[in-house]
Amino acid sequence: MAEIHTEPLAPVPDDLTIPQFFLDYNHPLRPVRTNLSSWLIEDATGRQIGYEEIRARTFGLANELRARWNISENDVVCLFSPNDVDWPVILWAVHRLGAVLSPANPGYSAEELAHQITLSEARVLVTHVASLAAAQEAAQSAGIPPERIIVLGPKPSGSSYATVEELIASGLARLPTFVERRLAPGEAKTKRAFLCFSSGTTGKPKAVEVTHYSMISNNIQMRQLVGKAPRYEAGDVALGVLPFFHVFGMVVLLHFHMFMGITVVVVPKFSFENFLSSIQRYRVKHLFVVPPMVVLLCKHPATKKYDLSTVRWMMSGAAPLSAELTAQVNQVMPQCHALQGYGLTETFTTVALSPNDVLPPTPGCAGVLIPGLTARVVKPDGTLAKYGEPGELVVSGPSMALGYYKNPQATKDTFIDGWVRTGDEVVINEKKEVFILDRIKEILKVKGFQVAPAELEGHLLNHADVADCCVVGVPDDYSGELPLAFVALSEAALERVKTTPAEAERIKAALMKHVADAKVEYKRLAGGVEFIDVIPKNPSGKLLRRVLRDRARTMRAKSPAKAKL
Known part of the structure; x- marks a missing residue:
C-alpha cells in the first residue's frame, strides 16, 4: 500500500503558547462549559479548583x-x-x-x-x-x-x-x-515548550524537544476523532491517577480533559484500594489506565468491594492491552467500554485512538490513526507494506517532536525529514486500525514506562563481579515485561563460585541490589539475574539480544512467575 492519509485536521493556531491556548483562547472544536464545574479536584481533600x-x-x-x-x-x-x-x-x-x-x-x-x-x-x-x-x-x-x-x-x-x-x-x-x-505566525511550531526524557537504546534517557504546537495540535486531533459521538458530556469526571510527568498523563489525561471541559480528580500516587475508593467517591466516568492497573481490576479481590458502575469509558495506553485482558475487564465492568490508545513521547503523543463509532472496539486493536496524520508501514527491505502486512510504523503529522536535545546522531536515526520512526512493528488494516506486534527497538516497557537495556548494562558493568552482560525483557502478566540480566562473571567471581557454590546466589542478590540502589523502581532487575558463560554477539560486536530474549522466554515458560498483585 502507499502512504496512509487520515482525514484533514481542523485549523490549529500556530501563534499561541500552551497556556494561551488553554486559558485565553476558544477553539471552534472546544466544548463550551455551560456550568461552573471545577477544572480540578484534589483527591485527598475534595478541594475544587x-x-x-x-x-x-x-x-x-x-x-x-x-x-x-x-x-x-x-x-x-x-x-x-x-x-x-x-x-x-x-x-x-x-x-x-x-x-x-x-x-x-x-x-x-x-x-x-x-x-x-x-x-x-x-x-x-x-x-x-x-x-x-x-x-x-x-x-x-x-x-x-x-x-x-x-x-x-x-x-x-x-x-x-x-x-x-x-x-x-x-x-x-x-x-x-x-x-x-504573542508568538509570531508559525513560531509555535518551533518554540520549545518541553524537554521530556525518553529512554533510548544507547544508554541514559534522552531529552525530547517538544513544541507548543505539538501539544495544541494533538489535543485538536484527539478532539476531532472523539467528537463523532457523545463520549464526553458536561459534568463528567475523570480520574487523574496516571503520572503527569509521563506524556500519556500530561497530554491525554490532564490537558485533553481540561480542553474537553471534564473535571480531573488529581491523585498523587497510585494505590489500588485508594484508586477504587476515589472512583466510587467522585463517581468517575472516565478512567485512564495502564495494563497493570487492568490486571488488578480483573484479579484483585478488593475490586468487588467498591461501586464502579459509573465508569463508562476506560482508556488503556503506554503498553499494549491484550484481547484476553480486554475480555476479562469487560466481564468485571460490563457497563464500561475498554478502549486503547497508542503514542510516543517523540510523536507527542497520540498516534492512534479507539473511536466512538466502533463499539465494542476490535480486540487487540490499539486504535485508529487520528486525523491529520500520515503513516507508512515499512518492511525490512525498505518497501512499503500492504494492508495486513507487518512492518515498522513511521509517522508524520503536526504533533511530532523536533528531535533529541544535544544528540544529533540519535535525532538523525529517529527523526527523518519530518517523519518519526516509532521502532514498533505493526499491522494496519483497511479500516486504519493499528495492531502492535512487537518492538523493533530494544526498549523494554515495564508498567508502561520505558527502560533502556543499555542503561542497566552500563551500570552492571561497573560492578567488579561482572565481565559482560545483556539485559532483556521477559513477559509478565502484571508489568508487561520485567528486566532480566544475563551476566558473564569476572574471573575472580568465577573462582569464588567454584570454591563456594552458595556464592552464586549471593552475587545475584548483590547485583540486583547494585541496580536497585541507583535506579527508579521500574528499572530494577525484577526478572532476576542469570549467569552465562559468554554473551552472544555478532561479528561486529553487537549484542544478539533476541537470542537471549528467546532463551529467557523459554526459561520463563518452564518456570512461570506469578503476577504480583
Whole structure:
C-alpha cells in the first residue's frame, strides 16, 4: 500500500503558547462549559479548583519567577513532583514566561535526576516535599544552588526553601514584572515548550524537544476523532491517577480533559484500594489506565468491594492491552467500554485512538490513526507494506517532536525529514486500525514506562563481579515485561563460585541490589539475574539480544512467575 492519509485536521493556531491556548483562547472544536464545574479536584481533600483560580495562580507564580530569578525566554525549569493540583499551574507559569519545562519522574534516584538537570541545563528545580532529599542531592551534583530549589507542598520544618504557595501569594501581591508576548505566525511550531526524557537504546534517557504546537495540535486531533459521538458530556469526571510527568498523563489525561471541559480528580500516587475508593467517591466516568492497573481490576479481590458502575469509558495506553485482558475487564465492568490508545513521547503523543463509532472496539486493536496524520508501514527491505502486512510504523503529522536535545546522531536515526520512526512493528488494516506486534527497538516497557537495556548494562558493568552482560525483557502478566540480566562473571567471581557454590546466589542478590540502589523502581532487575558463560554477539560486536530474549522466554515458560498483585 502507499502512504496512509487520515482525514484533514481542523485549523490549529500556530501563534499561541500552551497556556494561551488553554486559558485565553476558544477553539471552534472546544466544548463550551455551560456550568461552573471545577477544572480540578484534589483527591485527598475534595478541594475544587476552577478556571479563575487556576488562571490567577498561574499568573502569580509566573510573576514571582520573573521577579526573583528572572526566568525568561528559553530558560529551563525542572519539575520533580508527583501529581498535584498545582502541577498545571507550574507548567503554565513557566510557559507564560517563554521558558521551557522539563518534567522528571518523582521516583528518580538523585543520580538519575542529576542527569536530567545537567542535560536540560535547568536553572530552577521545583520539587515536592516528599522528594526533597533526592532533589537536594541531585541539585548539588548538577550545580543548582539551594536558593533555586522550590518546594511544592508544605514548608519543611526549619527550611529556608521557598514554597510554591509562598511564591504565588507574593507574585499576586506585586505589580506585573513581565509582559507576555504573542508568538509570531508559525513560531509555535518551533518554540520549545518541553524537554521530556525518553529512554533510548544507547544508554541514559534522552531529552525530547517538544513544541507548543505539538501539544495544541494533538489535543485538536484527539478532539476531532472523539467528537463523532457523545463520549464526553458536561459534568463528567475523570480520574487523574496516571503520572503527569509521563506524556500519556500530561497530554491525554490532564490537558485533553481540561480542553474537553471534564473535571480531573488529581491523585498523587497510585494505590489500588485508594484508586477504587476515589472512583466510587467522585463517581468517575472516565478512567485512564495502564495494563497493570487492568490486571488488578480483573484479579484483585478488593475490586468487588467498591461501586464502579459509573465508569463508562476506560482508556488503556503506554503498553499494549491484550484481547484476553480486554475480555476479562469487560466481564468485571460490563457497563464500561475498554478502549486503547497508542503514542510516543517523540510523536507527542497520540498516534492512534479507539473511536466512538466502533463499539465494542476490535480486540487487540490499539486504535485508529487520528486525523491529520500520515503513516507508512515499512518492511525490512525498505518497501512499503500492504494492508495486513507487518512492518515498522513511521509517522508524520503536526504533533511530532523536533528531535533529541544535544544528540544529533540519535535525532538523525529517529527523526527523518519530518517523519518519526516509532521502532514498533505493526499491522494496519483497511479500516486504519493499528495492531502492535512487537518492538523493533530494544526498549523494554515495564508498567508502561520505558527502560533502556543499555542503561542497566552500563551500570552492571561497573560492578567488579561482572565481565559482560545483556539485559532483556521477559513477559509478565502484571508489568508487561520485567528486566532480566544475563551476566558473564569476572574471573575472580568465577573462582569464588567454584570454591563456594552458595556464592552464586549471593552475587545475584548483590547485583540486583547494585541496580536497585541507583535506579527508579521500574528499572530494577525484577526478572532476576542469570549467569552465562559468554554473551552472544555478532561479528561486529553487537549484542544478539533476541537470542537471549528467546532463551529467557523459554526459561520463563518452564518456570512461570506469578503476577504480583
